[in-house]
Amino acid sequence: MLIFSIFFPYVLLICFFIRSLFLQGAMASLRRLVTTELPVLSSLDMWRQAGGHVLYSLSLGMGTIITLSSYQTRGDNYIKLASCVAIINLVTSLLSTSISFLMLGFWATTSGSSCVEKSVSNLLNLIAKGVLSQAARPPTDIVHRPPPEFLDWINQLPEHVQHEVVHFSLPCSILVKKEKFMEGIGLAYVVFSQVISLFPGSSFWAIIFFLALATTSLSTMVTLLEGIVLPLQKKVLVLSKHPKLVPVVICLGGFLGSLIFTSRSGSYVVFLIDDHLVPMVLVIIVVFQNLSLAWVYGIRRFRAEIFGQLGHLVWAPFSFLWSYVTMPTLLALFTIYFLNIYHSESLYYISWNDSMSQEMKQPYQKIVLGWVTFLSVLALLPIPMYPLQRWWNLDDDIICDVSKEPASSRKVVPGSNKATQRPMYLLKRSQEKDKASFQNKSPAETSFLQHQNVLTKTGSENYSTFSFPYGSTSLVSP
Template sequence: MGSLEDFSDTPEEESNKLGNTHSFSWNFNAKDVWANKSPNYLLRSRNREGILVQVAFSVWLGSMWRFPYLCHRNGGGSFILTYLIMLFLFGVPLLYLEMLIGHWLQEDSVQIWKQLVPWLVGVGYSNILVSIMVSLYNSAIISWCLFYLSQSFVYPLPWDHCLMEKNINVTDLSCLWTVPQQYFWYHTALHASDSIENGMDRLLLHLSLGLLATWFFLFLIMTAEIKISMSILTSSIFLPYILLLCLLIRSVFLEGAFTSLKRMLTTELDTMVSMDMWYQAGSHVLYSLGLGLGTIMTLSQARYANYIKTASSVAFVNLVTSLLTTSIVFLVLGFWATTSGHTCVEMSVSSLTKFIAQGILPQKAKPPDDMLHRPPMDYLAWITGLPKHLQHKVIQLSPSCSIMVKEEQFMEGLGLSFVAFSQAVLLLPGASFWAIIFFLALIIMELCIMIRILECIILTLQNFIFIRQPRMVPVVICLGGFLGSLIFSTRSGSYIVTLFDDHIVPLVLIIVVLFQNVALAWIYGARRFRQAILAKLGYLIRPSFTMLWCYVMPLWLLTLMVISLALHYHSPSPSYITWNSSVSQEVKQPYQQHMLHCFTSLSFSPLLVILGSLLYHWWYWQDPVDSNTLKRLSAKKIPTVLPQPLPWPKHPMKKSTSQLQDPSTRSSREFSLPLRSRSSPWFKTCLLPSLISQDSIVTPLKMTPTSETLEDSQVMSKHLSL
């Protein structure tokens, strides 16, 4: 077991970090209790906290809402097999890479790339951009959970039976054409419009209040310095698992459950050739593990005994969670498909007969004797012929099923998980209590994820933009987040969430992760990275992973990007799922041209940020010296003219930053450079800054000094003493 010195910084390094970064009170900081705890306890505690943070962030980000409807859309077992291959073949190495970088440098995302490859610092700013996008539409998901939580206090639960809205005529039988849970989702929770263009000018009050409560709560956590204890973190992780297991056990006994579960586990080879399915599975690997957001690198503070094992464990828990939630959704879908159509008519006739016998309904509400032998549409026609007051009572007392025949593919939108879980909660005794606990646990879980994302955004902005006024960052972030997320509280807000979730964010993540991988493996160098990790952590990276980072990962990410562009620009226009209230079913509609232009501009915004930072670096970075290094050197009294020119070191790759001198003497030093460095402007403006900044953070291996290095150090010390 290593000592504490292996896991802690020296006083000088710690003071430098405190001078450049701002720590938050909700971070798990084991340094505060080092004086009172034993080294073994500290190591176990820090590792346990680090693993919990990784699991809480990576597992629940996409396993709850995104994976079930992607699996349902792409045929069940085929998508699971494809996702399994990509998760462990590509996702684990990329997660392993970000964890190593984060623990090695222990900086925010911008500072990490500023030290590794300064002229690609735009990758760090792209991480912030992606994090902002994800946090915006995740706040909309939290507002949906808040609305369901508020409705859970109503008894009986409002999505248990058809609810007739005040502005809807009681003769409207649309709620009988589908299950009440889906009707409640589109008509009550979203007030969904018939297209993405209609309804964008009208804000929904209950969703706007949910967004306000979400961002105000996040603002209180940041400004009041509320600490997230281990108990809260643990409960936010394990409590949803307990609830999901209860829902799974109850759903197994539903009618038609095993048929739907068999469909989920059945692999169809015909669907394996679909490029769209491979693209969706690959992009979901990046999204579910939190890759490309910069959060994994910023939060990877703990040192693990085996990084590969930790990354594989996180991926395995991610897979188990995804399969658990998807199983519940498929079981509920099978129940809906089995109880729809003629079966629903039988249940309705039996229910009405029971209520008539109890005196709740009059004899006029009794269906004809031969109703069970008629088509389901005759039952709807019979309800239409009833008096107005009887129509309302019959609709209110109708069972939770669809008169129209529904197949297992009857719902494909992002709200599939909300609708399915609201149905599963109804199956438990004391449904209102379980609904309150379930949606409260989901809100806590989503807020923990949002806190981690915003923590990294605020930390970076405090270090580079709001240096003098760090307290203003939470105000700007929360106010801007609330105003930016208001578009998701409109009647077409759910369609805009789908646009971000299906098209914009996946392509953005692919671009950002591609630049991250290429910058580290090819520009900084995979071999240098292995040496740095060995020197800093004493951990030797296997050569197979460097081969994956250098060759396999870039090719895989480029393939995903090409497939994405081909699907969106060389195939029929991309479509989205809308709600047709007249027939109470989902329909597909193509995106308009202006929406595609918006999709294009937002998808390639990280690329513009990276290219913009590259041009800025090329235009303004005249001297291959880090600005922080110049500030430190300017504080020292260094003569403007040295007695004699400083010789170029015999080992350029190990050049020390102490050899840098005042910019006024740059011309005399340039003539001492090799001919290639003087004649190549790219080498001067791009390569040298990366080498200087990289070598300043890489701890060299302990080697026996040679006579040449001793001679160079003597010459250097002589000049510095002058």
């Protein structure tokens, strides 16, 4: 099922891309795609949306990458796997963006003529009813001319007639329609539906399009569900006894929680959570992940583990990026999201005003921002709770282990303390596994592990006795 859900959307995307290349205005759309607008690069909102796209597309902070790596066996090259994921994500983004530009370009090219036709028909009906004067009657062949000529005819009218014609004409600008439904979920369900309706054989392409949406959504939910269910089944003792019940409870909870999106204000809630709340929470989670790996656990110790897995050191610039580039970038992105949410004039939604009969931008109420803060804190609570639980249990194990030993047999390692000592039974068990695993190691791994064991036994003051076991190896860092 996973293989089908992964490859089938790509088949549909390629079909859409090939079909879109033969649409009217395709070349102009591709030129627009590769055109860079330098003033846009100074917009913080653009960088905020770009950062959110990277988080969503790579599933950073959601646990799906960690779940994927858990299926790999010892000796697999995780660096190549991560590089493949990034390259495939880049190709997918470029392909889907090209399709979006091609369809929107086709819509912009063809919607002008249809909009002019509807405006002319509306003007003729108003003239027949006596609402407009005969001076507002458009030329008879204006429908068959290019849309710019319709605008030229309006500009040539007298000023008072021109205002009446503009007031009763439909807005044909694609920029006006962008404010209504070309952002968020409206782009997929409204714009693409209108574009597909103009395709030859539109019924077939509509079925293909919504089938691709359903398949992609299901595959995304399956991978997200794995990242939630598997840790609960393995780490929570009560849930491990009933593993089949865990996905049922998680899916039922997600279903009940998502009922709020079906309310009258559901689209506003979707926009608030999808565009503001979730990306900011994911940024915070990735910040903690990078901080734990690069600074708490240590890049040197992590590179040593990769050496033990692959038999060669990781590329040196990766360590520099993990330590000194990723963290400032994430903190800058978090600052942009924080200011965007809690700035008084930035967070707004578009709603319909009955008294003025038009759509208007309305700021979110303060109670909504309070709920955003509460949900953010609630989502981040497991980050400090689990390490505190591990620290508490580790402290109890050390006390119990030391109390069982006679006073004469206790040895104090120079430079160590209670917080950095590992329980003795864990060290003995790790050493026994090391002896059994040396027979299955390659020469490079064997020499590396022997060197690490020598450093552990010497108890030199230049090395810490705090080591992290990875599988059957116990590594010590300077």
